[in-house]
Amino acid sequence: MSYLALANEGVFPITKDKDGQSQSELPATGFSFPGTIQGEGKLAGVPSLFIRLSGCNLRCIWSMPDGSFCRCDTPYASFAPERTFSMAIDDVVALVQQNLGAMKHVVITGGEPFLQHKALADLCLELKKIPQLHLSVETNGTLFSREVAQHIDLFSISPKLSNSNPTDEKITFYGLKPSGPLSYHAQRRKNLPVLQKFIDFSRENNKDFQLKFVIGNHNDYLEINKEYLSELKNWNADDILLMPLGATMEELKKTSKMVLEMAIQNGWRYAPRVHIELFGSIAGV
Ligand SMILES: Nc1nc2[nH]cc(C(=O)O)c2c(=O)[nH]1
Numbered sequence: 698m699s700y701l702a703l704a705n706e707g708v709f710p711i712t713k714d715k716d717g718q719s720q721s722e723l724p725a726t727g728f729s730f731p732g733t734i735q736g737e738g739k740l741a742g743v744p745s746l747f748i749r750l751s752g753c754n755l756r757c758i759w760s761m762p763d764g765s766f767c768r769c770d771t772p773y774a775s776f777a778p779e780r781t782f783s784m785a786i787d788d789v790v791a792l793v794q795q796n797l798g799a800m801k802h803v804v805i806t807g808g809e810p811f812l813q814h815k816a817l818a819d820l821c822l823e824l825k826k827i828p829q830l831h832l833s834v835e836t837n838g839t840l841f842s843r844e845v846a847q848h849i850d851l852f853s854i855s856p857k858l859s860n861s862n863p864t865d866e867k868i869t870f871y872g873l874k875p876s877g878p879l880s881y882h883a884q885r886r887k888n889l890p891v892l893q894k895f896i897d898f899s900r901e902n903n904k905d906f907q908l909k910f911v912i913g914n915h916n917d918y919l920e921i922n923k924e925y926l927s928e929l930k931n932w933n934a935d936d937i938l939l940m941p942l943g944a945t946m947e948e949l950k951k952t953s954k955m956v957l958e959m960a961i962q963n964g965w966r967y968a969p970r971v972h973i974e975l976f977g978s979i980a981g982v
């Protein structure tokens with residue numbers, strides 16, 4: 698049996714264990730029932746369960762328009778693995794089944810889920826046996842696996858722009874050591890052949906995808922056009938989403954208006970972060 702490395706919240710938000718017994722604590726949503734809404738992208742607002750996998754091959758640290766820095770919003774699944782645990786695929790599937798209720802959407806996120814492509818393919822195969830289940834994966838778009846992709850309905854791809862590079866100044870600010878993924882981030886973050894594979898696979902197999910760019914800089918639209926869209930084929934304008942940079946409402950307030958203007962002026966979609974508006978910046982919602 699294969700195992701997956703999960704991060705922190707694992708399968709969330711849930712109220713039952715894998716045997717269907719009620720858990721003693723309420724989920725982070727504060728609700729007495731399982732589930733939340735997809736907070737990001739084309740399916741924002743859709744009732745969903747999430748599975749958070751551990752580990753990432755990137756290390757994003759962005760600059761905000763005011764010059765402050767903003768780190769990955771799930772450091773416990775990337776920078777500083779926290780409360781990582783391994784779980785058998787059957788147990789992950791059982792947790793989903795016990796908590797799915799009337800929901801039809803499961804979102805696999807991370808970290809970078811494709812790092813565990815072998816076990817992930819097994820998980821997706823089992824999950825798709827649940828009748829009418831819709832499966833999304835949140836990915837940074839640097840790794841592709843056909844074995845995983847065949848089971849996915851929506852690829853939520855978030856390519857990272859140069860503003861995410863963990864420069865020396867940012868590394869020093871956070872007191873980090875410039876080794877491992879921190880030193881590879883700049884070379885790894887942009888992988889056009891992988892992005893084109895996701896797009897082509899979606900088109901050939903009747904799946905959906907979105908390119909969800911995190912925006913913290915007035916000039917980001919230039920980079921999106923020049924470095925990405927002019928190099929990629931077979932995308933439509935409504936597959937291109939701009940999401941404001943920020944992990945808290947306070948940070949989102951600093952970027953939202955600029956991102957809204959950029960979206961309208963380029964004919965791309967504006968993608969709010971609904972779960973942060975509704976629940977605040979806490980894990981497990
Ligand atoms: N509600 C909710 N929506 C989300 N969409 C993407 C998420 C993520 O962390 O990848 C996320 C999340 O953590 N919660």
Ligand code: SF4
Nearest residue numbers: 753755757769775808
């Ligand atoms: S790609 Fe996503 S999970 Fe990985 S460091 Fe960047 S924001 Fe965090």
Ligand SMILES: [Mg+2]
Nearest residue numbers: 770771806807
């Ligand atoms: Mg996230």
